[in-house]
Amino acid sequence: GENVEQHPSTLSVQEGDSAVIKCTYSDSASNYFPWYKQELGKRPQLIIDIRSNVGEKKDQRIAVTLNKTAKHFSLHITETQPEDSAVYFCAANGASNTGKLIFGQGTTLQVKP
Amino acid sequence: DSGVTQTPKHLITATGQRVTLRCSPRSGDLSVYWYQQSLDQGLQFLIQYYNGEERAKGNILERFSAQQFPDLHSELNLSSLELGDSALYFCASSPHVLANTEAFFGQGTRLTVV
Numbered sequence: 001g002e003n004v005e006q007h008p009s010t011l012s013v014q015e016g017d018s019a020v021i022k023c024t025y026s027d028s029a030s031n032y033f034p035w036y037k038q039e040l041g042k043r044p045q046l047i048i049d050i051r052s053n054v055g056e057k058k059d060q061r062i063a064v065t066l067n068k069t070a071k072h073f074s075l076h077i078t079e080t081q082p083e084d085s086a087v088y089f090c091a092a093n094g095a096s097n098t099g100k101l102i103f104g105q106g107t108t109l110q111v112k113p
Numbered sequence: 114d115s116g117v118t119q120t121p122k123h124l125i126t127a128t129g130q131r132v133t134l135r136c137s138p139r140s141g142d143l144s145v146y147w148y149q150q151s152l153d154q155g156l157q158f159l160i161q162y163y164n165g166e167e168r169a170k171g172n173i174l175e176r177f178s179a180q181q182f183p184d185l186h187s188e189l190n191l192s193s194l195e196l197g198d199s200a201l202y203f204c205a206s207s208p209h210v211l212a213n214t215e216a217f218f219g220q221g222t223r224l225t226v227v
Contacts, residue, residue, distance in 0.1 A: 043219060043221060044218045049215065097211065098161055099161050099207060099212040100146075100158050101146075101158060101212050101216065102158065103155045103158075104155060105155040
C-alpha cells in the first residue's frame with residue numbers, strides 16, 4: 001500500500017550546522033512531495049515542496065532533493081537556527097485524482113544554541 | 114493565520130459519546146481534508162471532500178463520518194468514542210481536487226476522551 005518512511009525520528013544539531021532529513025515513498029505514481037514544519041501545539045505549515053519534474057529546489061536556507069528512481073527525497077537545512085527547532089513532516093501525494101497526502105512519521109529537530 | 118477555521122479548539126468528552134468537529138476552509142478552496150494526529154504519531158489521512166462530494170477515504174473508522182455542505186464548510190462526526198480516539202484533528206483545505214499545491218491547515222481540535 002501507500003507508505004512514506006522518514007528518518008531519523010529525532011535529530012539534534014548545533015546552531016549553524018546543517019540538518020538532513022530523508023524520506024522514502026512507495027507509490028511510483030506519486031508526483032508531489034511537500035515538507036511541513038509543525039511547532040509545538042501549532043498547525044503544520046508548508047515550508048517547501050517539489051514536483052517530480054525537477055530534481056532539486058532551494059529556498060534560502062532550505063533545499064529539497066528528489067531521486068525518482070530510488071523513490072527518495074530529502075530536506076536540507078543549512079545554517080540552522082534555534083527557531084528551526086520543530087517537528088518536520090515529509091509527504092507524498094497518494095491515490096491518483098485525489099488530494100490525499102501520505103505523511104511520514106515526523107522528525108523532531110532540536111537546534112542547540 | 115492560514116484562513117482555515119476549526120471549532121472547537123478543545124473538546125473533552127466521555128467514552129461512548131458523540132462529537133462534531135467543524136471546519137471552514139479558506140475562501141475559494143473547494144477541497145477539505147481531515148487528518149488525525151495521535152500522540153507521537155504522524156498525520157493520518159481520514160477523508161477528503163471536494164465541492165460537496167467525497168473524493169478520497171483513508172483509514173477512517175466506521176464510527177467516524179464526515180460531510181461537506183453547500184457553503185463548503187465541513188463537519189467530522191465521531192461517535193461511540195473510545196479512549197484511543199483522543200487526538201488532534203486537523204482540517205486542511207486547498208483550491209483543487211488534486212494534491213499538487215499547498216494544503217493549508219487549521220489550528221486543529223484537540224479531542225480528549227475520558
